[in-house]
Amino acid sequence: MTTDMLRQDWIQLRRDFILHRRALLPAVLIFAAFQVYMVIVINQPLFWLVFTCVYLSFLTVIPLSRDDRFAAAAWSCTLPVTRADLVRGRYLTVWALAVGIFVMVLGLAAFVPGSRLAPAMFLDPDRLLLAAGVTTFIIALLLPFTTKFGLMGVMLMLVVLQIIGAGTFVVAKTTGSQDGVEGGVASVFRALTAGIAALRETLSVPVFQLALLLTLVLVNWVSYRIALAIFRRRDL
DSSP: OHHHHHHHHHHHHHHHHHHHHHHHHHHHHHHHHHHHHHHHHOOOHHHHHHHHHHHHHHHTTHHHHHHHHTTHHHHHTTSSSOHHHHHHHHHHHHHHHHHHHHHHHHHHHHHSTTOSOOGGGGOSHHHHHHHHHHHHHHHHHHHHHHHHHTHHHHHHHHHHHHHHHHHHHHHHHHHTOHHHHHHHHHHHHHHHHHHHHHHHHHSOHHHHHHHHHHHHHHHHHHHHHHHHHHHHHOOO
């Protein structure tokens, strides 16, 4: 059973790369060109790491949005696979792309002349977990939206986030409470950071890192279950 499942996952992964490589290549090359510029001028490695993970996370949904555009999901459901297999294949493809693109940008940081970054800066467990956390956050939000609405799901999420951000800014500016709003938003992040720091002080480093890794795995699993529930109810 496990061998058959792994075989199906591998077939779906190859299928996504074969069908969508022409669409992926221009986007990845544009991202790579921008990264060449970034690694030369960047002064804050952590900012670069977070920005890179956010950007590459959005790149990974290209195959899924193209499936929706060409109605490939309905065709895929006629194959001898379950909808759970298809959704699991999507998550596998997304994470394979994320890891591959991340390795690519680390290579650029290492070999671009004049680069201010070195891969060794990002290979310690804490920074790898930060990269995995940012990527998990974006992917866990994106995939259920994309499963439900296709490319419109990505656009919808971006629009909603922009409306919330712009609306909050306008209300804060109009009511003269901008400092309070900014302080409130910052306090949430400070509380989260303080909670993580307190947990790290309580636990030994290996246990803390393992707990964080298991949390990220759990978030991905919950996202997968939500996407699967949506896809099973979707009329194709």
